[in-house]
Amino acid sequence: MVRYITPHSLNEALQILDQEEHCLPLAGGTDLTLLVRDRTVQVECLLDISKLPELVGVHQEGGEIRIGPSTTLADVASSPQLPTALRTGAGWIGSPQIRALGTIGGNICNASPCGDTLSPLLVLGGRFRLRSAGGEREVPAEAFFLGPKRTILTRGELLVGIHLPREDDRRSTFRKIGGRGAQTIAQVNLAISACWREGILRQPRLAVGSAAPTPIRIPAVERILDGQSLGDEVIAEAAERTAAEIRPICDQRASDRYRRWVVRALFRDALSSLTEQEVYG
Amino acid sequence: MSEINTRGSTSGGTDFKSVPIAFRLNGRPVSACIDGGLRALDLLREGFGLTGVKEGCGRGECGACTILLDGRPVNACLLLAAKLEGCEVLTIEGMASPDGTLHPLQAAFLKAGAVQCGFCTPGMVLAAKSLLDARPNPNEEEIARALSGNFCRCTGYTKIIKAVHLAAEEMRR
Numbered sequence: 001m002v003r004y005i006t007p008h009s010l011n012e013a014l015q016i017l018d019q020e021e022h023c024l025p026l027a028g029g030t031d032l033t034l035l036v037r038d039r040t041v042q043v044e045c046l047l048d049i050s051k052l053p054e055l056v057g058v059h060q061e062g063g064e065i066r067i068g069p070s071t072t073l074a075d076v077a078s079s080p081q082l083p084t085a086l087r088t089g090a091g092w093i094g095s096p097q098i099r100a101l102g103t104i105g106g107n108i109c110n111a112s113p114c115g116d117t118l119s120p121l122l123v124l125g126g127r128f129r130l131r132s133a134g135g136e137r138e139v140p141a142e143a144f145f146l147g148p149k150r151t152i153l154t155r156g157e158l159l160v161g162i163h164l165p166r167e168d169d170r171r172s173t174f175r176k177i178g179g180r181g182a183q184t185i186a187q188v189n190l191a192i193s194a195c196w197r198e199g200i201l202r203q204p205r206l207a208v209g210s211a212a213p214t215p216i217r218i219p220a221v222e223r224i225l226d227g228q229s230l231g232d233e234v235i236a237e238a239a240e241r242t243a244a245e246i247r248p249i250c251d252q253r254a255s256d257r258y259r260r261w262v263v264r265a266l267f268r269d270a271l272s273s274l275t276e277q278e279v280y281g
Numbered sequence: 282m283s284e285i286n287t288r289g290s291t292s293g294g295t296d297f298k299s300v301p302i303a304f305r306l307n308g309r310p311v312s313a314c315i316d317g318g319l320r321a322l323d324l325l326r327e328g329f330g331l332t333g334v335k336e337g338c339g340r341g342e343c344g345a346c347t348i349l350l351d352g353r354p355v356n357a358c359l360l361l362a363a364k365l366e367g368c369e370v371l372t373i374e375g376m377a378s379p380d381g382t383l384h385p386l387q388a389a390f391l392k393a394g395a396v397q398c399g400f401c402t403p404g405m406v407l408a409a410k411s412l413l414d415a416r417p418n419p420n421e422e423e424i425a426r427a428l429s430g431n432f433c434r435c436t437g438y439t440k441i442i443k444a445v446h447l448a449a450e451e452m453r454r
Contacts, residue, residue: 181429
């Protein structure tokens, strides 16, 4: 039997997580419901944090945007104040049905290397606020992921906020390829953000998902691109380097060879879309 | 209010089926006492006998179990029943009027021949209803996107998309 608790406040939720050893936090449940049913995880108690007002919504606060982790993927995808890469990534996860339930915090804490909001969060300077009954800490998105399905979250600790700096002169874009167009898990996904002024790319950030045990930034390629006007040679060098830097696995979704091959095309496509964007975002 | 106790929980515990929930199901207030791990799919099919909610893949991929939760399509196989608390739930059994008059989408699916084996049809109709409630005049791309979580393995999608167009026209009249 599984108990089901719906707390009334974040503090109450944190107290319960602190006291109940076998209590799992649950947001949309699109991943967790399967694990409970298949008995992949032994659950005695579920703590539904999907409706806590402190954890829902997209808010502008001073120089940053705060996203509540229980905000659904559908709402992230349709929030105009969020950067293009994050909206696009959220909008390509699963199906309308999954996006109506699934949350951005769930996508993050599930920590699948192919999560489509993760590479966007890495290139947007995302920071995660983690809180437990004992205290709070804030970490950069890149420091959060340890491996497939593994994060730095400790027992009793919840992701309570996703923070993005407002960088009005930065553009971003997201690309994904899977076995079909929709309702598909990424064989590779990729996000780029950069400032693009007078034909020069500055402060580029590149992240790739489904290409290593965690989503990864690729600083070597960022250095190749920084300050460049993006001639054919630079783009070719950067695309080759991207393929060389990733560490994909070969599994039922795609071979490592294919992933290295296709990431070049995704990279070129994303880069040209970034420089052709008319509006910042 | 109809009340129900659901099967599908282990017996022997002192307080199994520990979660009381109340929600509106196809326009009627209902309540149940359930286990926290029970899926909405099992509650609706086995508890309430609504077998129009189909279990296809059981993993959120095929959309056969689509229901509308507060007007939005969701997979009942990925939804814990406890999450129904306080919500408005619509299944295919609640689509037609109480007098039996079909919803324009149901009529259009019949007219366009958008049904072969019929297993995906309830989910298709409900996903399409959610679209048309929000966008009365969708284009083909929008329809395809709205139905992208619903798989048909018999007939293809051409007639299904045509049916949604037909229903949209009828509903705008």
